[in-house]
Amino acid sequence: MGNAQSPTTNQRFITASRAFSKEGLEQKRSLFASLASQSQSDGKFISQSVFQEYYGIHGALMDRLFQLVTQERNDGRLTFEDLIITKATYEKGTPDEIEEFIYRLCDVNGDGALGRDDLQSVLESIERTIFTDEVKETGSAMQNGRMTVFLNSATFSNSKQSMSLKDLKSWFSHVPSVRKFLGSLLMTPDPGRPGFQVPNLDYPSNVDSHVLILKEEFAWHVGGALTPQEAENWKLLYHSSIHGLSFNTFLGNISNGDGPTILVIRDKEGYVYGGYASQPWEKHSDFYGDMKSFIFQLHPQASIFKPSGANSNIQWCGVGFSSDSIPNGVGFGGKPNHFGLYLSANFDRGHTFSCTTFNSPSLSKSNIIIPDVIECWGIQLETGAQNEDNRPGAVKGTVLDRFKEDRNMLKLVGLASSSN
Structure with a gap:
């Protein structure tokens, strides 16, 4: 069964690789080699702890991101193929493909329904990631209610109090800082990353x-x-x-x-x-x-x-x-x-x-x-x-x-x- 699945995985990787220039692929290969060496995996994969340390994302959003990047295998191993396949969709895909990926990303509990609790977890992660060290150290970033204002502007139109993709796009139009943040998680971590900048x-x-x-x-x-x-x-x-x-x-x-x-x-x-x-x-x-x-x-x-x-x-x-x-x-x-x-x-x-x-x-x-x-x-x-x-x-x-x-x-x- 494993052999039957390999060609599909390889084909996805081959197709995804075409989204990048030769130089771009080499840069990503060098990044992967560096992070894999820190993961003590003989260069085979990147661990979640090293992945988190490099990209600097905190909380449940980080867990969900790693889950999606590793194709939801839940084995804790991010391969080079995983990285290229995800980046091809998340950074080089069509607008619809990118929005669909971000929609799945915001569904942090992975149950297929984007509810209020999911958005609250996303906002907690955002606050712990980009604001003060004091906030990062708190058990729950939403305790002081600072990020609740963003949650209050969201619309949940589905009957089960969940957010449709259309609802999410509408919310993003009113909170562009959230959309910028969620769209730049795999960019090179520096102060200029969209959505990470606090005036x-x-x-x-x-x-x-x-x-x-x-x-x-x-x-x-x-x-x-x-x-x-x-x-x-x-x-x-x-x-x-x-x-x-x-x-x-x-x-x-x-x-x-x-x-x-x-x-x-x-x-x-x-x-x-x-x-x-x-x-x-x-x-x-x-x-x-x-x-x-x-x-x-x-x-x-x-x-x-x-x-x-x-x-x-x-x-x-x-x-x-x-x-x-x-x-x-x-x-x-x-x-x-x-x-x-x-x-x-x-x-x-x-x-x-x-x-x-x-x-x-x-x-x-x-x-x-x-x-x-x-x-x-x-x-x-x-x-x-x-x-x-x-x-x-x-x-x-x-x-x-x-x-x-x-x-x-x-x-x-x-x-x-x-x-x-």
Whole structure:
């Protein structure tokens, strides 16, 4: 019987080998030889302990990954053929093949039904793998509830409270950091692996980290929708508990850089949400921005909502207008006075409605929101990155200075008086 199965296994290996270049195969052969030598197997196989040590994955997800890589033989031996066959599917397969593999991977108990307990185990493994050493040492990474927000955004549509492949793809669209993590487990382990990157949060040393809304798991979540360069370093520009609930202070503090910003709000209901603004906050009498911006939820569930393409009502920043049709404040999506997310210029209230701009629901418990804490983080790009003020003809000065100049320009064309 064993001889009858060998040609099938070899054929799968031969077919899988064709997915890689000769150089790529040799690199994988060298990796296998190195790990097999550490496994004390006379170069024949890689043990699970060595496999785990190399790839750095923890918890039940690691067990399930090793089970799938070894073709579910449960013999604890990962052969070179196993490695090539798995990588050919997981890294070089069609999108459907890759998603099917990840679906099976998330079914950590291997019963064919992807349930809530499975996802909880996946999230526990993610937390133990990429967050602090203190978390890695805990018996259950979900004990403090940090990762429950991601579980809360999942949908289980099957009658047995299990997740279909369609449900999983939908969840991944709202939690791209999870999808990136699960799709890069067999990549060379380094800090640049997609889904493993946690932005460095830069804030003054005299600020207690406990007052910050943007915890590391939230930053990881938002960073999953950005480029690796944008997810490296974020600097605290404004915090209402430190600087006061002041729109002018907010604008003044964010004027030091023209890079993208992340606005985070916790309201009186305890809900946490916000938006990523790819463009600087500058005065406009209409929507502006580009399709890189998005809005998000962080608590009690975590979801990202990217532009749907239904309209271009992305970013809003109004200051000094007296017309009700041009509300003063900052916002994202929807339409004036019915935004996807909006904070008034007084920073004392705002609103959030479902909107087609991002295909997003109301981000809080109710449509009218009363802010408790407001934060704004600036994305720090490397020196030499785009700086709008360095462009020929760009208006110099702070955001507030530019608002004053805009106002003067409006007066020149008679628009200012028409809005009074």
